Every structure is written in structure tokens, then in C-alpha cells.
Amino acid sequence: MIPCTAPSCDSLTDLDAYVCGLCLGRLDGDLADVADLAEELDTTIARQARTGMPVGSRSAEVGLPYNDGAAEVGRDLRSVLSTWVRDLWETHGPRRVARAAGKANVAELDPLDLDDTLAELAAWLRRHPSWIECHLAGGELVDEITDAVERARRAVDLAPARVYCGPCPDCGADLYARPDRATVGCRECEARHEVEALRAALLDAARGHIGTAAEIARALPRLLGRELSANSLRTWARAGKLTRREPDQHGRPRYLVGEVIDVALATPVRSRVTRAESQPA
Numbered sequence: 335m336i337p338c339t340a341p342s343c344d345s346l347t348d349l350d351a352y353v354c355g356l357c358l359g360r361l362d363g364d365l366a367d368v369a370d371l372a373e374e375l376d377t378t379i380a381r382q383a384r385t386g387m388p389v390g391s392r393s394a395e396v397g398l399p400y401n402d403g404a405a406e407v408g409r410d411l412r413s414v415l416s417t418w419v420r421d422l423w424e425t426h427g428p429r430r431v432a433r434a435a436g437k438a439n440v441a442e443l444d445p446l447d448l449d450d451t452l453a454e455l456a457a458w459l460r461r462h463p464s465w466i467e468c469h470l471a472g473g474e475l476v477d478e479i480t481d482a483v484e485r486a487r488r489a490v491d492l493a494p495a496r497v498y499c500g501p502c503p504d505c506g507a508d509l510y511a512r513p514d515r516a517t518v519g520c521r522e523c524e525a526r527h528e529v530e531a532l533r534a535a536l537l538d539a540a541r542g543h544i545g546t547a548a549e550i551a552r553a554l555p556r557l558l559g560r561e562l563s564a565n566s567l568r569t570w571a572r573a574g575k576l577t578r579r580e581p582d583q584h585g586r587p588r589y590l591v592g593e594v595i596d597v598a599l600a601t602p603v604r605s606r607v608t609r610a611e612s613q614p615a
């Protein structure tokens with residue numbers, strides 16, 4: 335057993351694997367969402383083109399009639415997916431032995447037959463979990479793909495469709511509340527709980543942890559119910575509002591989650607209001 339190679343994962347992997355079961359499950363869930371997300375991205379791009387809504391600073395400057403944000407995020411997602419498909423294929427794909435004239439036999443990689451759409455790329459990746467699990471860079475793959483999917487979710491304004499509220503106090507099942515609801519019902523035991531109390535308990539439990547700016551920016555917005563970028567964290571650190579803690583194994587500074595929460599709550603939100611933020615905190 336070796337530690338999972340995905341950044342910010344402390345789980346151990348199975349024998350000969352580089353990615354743990356938890357991360358593989360997380361990746362599979364995200365890949366399963368890609369087909370829907372691809373449609374949502376198209377809709378977002380088209381809607382903004384029709385209504386001539388403000389389309390983000392860069393496209394506004396050059397007057398492009400589409401939402402550069404959603405288009406760009408879609409291109410990024412495609413490029414991340416196809417890069418890893420190619421990488422996996424080159425590492426594990428079937429090879430034929432070809433006879434080169436006058437030379438030793440060479441192994442030639444079969445051509446990869448696959449449509450270059452987001453849905454096809456994601457479906458292909460879902461069919462090859464064991465290739466991912468045994469890939470030396472599997473942790474990096476999980477990190478990059480889950481990150482790109484998360485950015486796509488934000489671009490189509492789905493996030494956070496459900497707010498994670500931690501385990502049910504009665505039965506332990508994971509609770510996900512709709513952002514506009516004050517209570518959440520447990521699917522397992524049917525008990526109802528106050529969302530705010532659950533979220534406050536989760537935030538309290540998170541306070542003692544440390545993480546890199548990227549890790550915290552990924553986890554905290556859903557709990558806090560507001561946007562929080564890794565850049566804001568770095569800015570706060572430079573301004574002396576956050577203490578840099580012991581760096582991770584790649585030398586990236588880490589921060590205490592409790593300190594980040596306090597600074598975030600004391601700082602007015604400047605970014606656009608999302609569905610979660612429009613609810614009373």
C-alpha cells in the first residue's frame with residue numbers, strides 16, 4: 335500500500351495502485367456529470383449571445399458576442415480530458431508488433447478511435463478506471479479533471495446545486511440541502527435538520543485543519559455559502575492577514591482553515607452574487 339498520489343488525499347491505495355478508491359469514485363461522479371455540463375455550457379453561451387448580456391471583461395473589450403467565460407471553461411475542460419485520454423492510451427493502449435524493413439521489430443500503438451466531444455471523452459475515461467488507477471500520474475489526472483469539472487459547474491451557475499451539510503446526526507448518511515432551504519430532510523432516516531446548525535458544526539470541525547490556498551478555495555465556498563478564490567487567500571497572506579503554515583510536500587504554503595474563515599467573514603464580498611450568496615447566511 336502506498337499513499338494516494340492525488341494532492342490533498344491522505345488515503346492509502348490498493349496494491350500496485352496510485353489512486354485510492356475514494357478519489358476514483360469522486361472522479362467517476364464528476365465524469366458522469368460531463369455530458370449534462372457540456373449541454374449547459376452550450377446553453378449558457380447561446381443565452382448570453384441572444385440577450386447581449388455582459389460577457390466578461392475580456393470579451394467585452396473586443397466586443398465578442400458570446401460568453402467567453404463559459405466558452406473558455408469548455409475549451410479548458412476538453413483540453414484536460416483529451417490530454418489525459420491521449421496519455422492513458424499511449425501508456426496502456428494495445429500495440430501491434432510491426433516489422434520494419436531491415437530493423438528489429440517495433441511495437442506500434444493502435445490508433446485511438448474516439449470523437450473529440452466532451453461527452454465521448456468523459457465516457458471513455460469512465461470505461462478505463464483500472465488504467466487510471468495504475469497510472470503513475472493518476473493523482474494528477476484526478477486533480478486536474480475534478481478541478482476542470484468544478485470550474486465548468488461554476489461557469490453554468492449550477493454550483494452549488496446542493497450544499498453539503500455533513501453527516502446526518504441521527505443516522506450518519508450524507509446530507510445535501512438545496513441552497514434556498516432552511517432545513518434538510520435525510521433520505522435514509524427521514525429526520526429533518528436545520529441547515530445553518532449543520533453548516534456551523536461543519537465549519538467548526540474544519541477550523542483546525544490546514545491546507546493549500548487551492549485546497550481551501552475548493553472546499554470552503556460551499557460551506558461558507560460564498561465565493562472564495564485561491565487568489566484572495568494569497569492576497570490576504572501577502573497583506574499579513576493570514577499566517578503561512580508548514581508547506582506541503584511540493585513546497586506550497588498552507589493555511590489554517592479557521593483563520594481563513596475569520597478573514598473571509600470579515601471581508602465584504604466583491605465578486606458577483608451567485609445563487610448561494612443571495613440567501614441569508
Ligand SMILES: [Zn+2]
Pocket residue numbers: 338339340343344345353354355356357358
Ligand atoms: Zn485519494
Ligand SMILES: [Zn+2]
Pocket residue numbers: 502503504505506507520521522523524525
Ligand atoms: Zn438520517
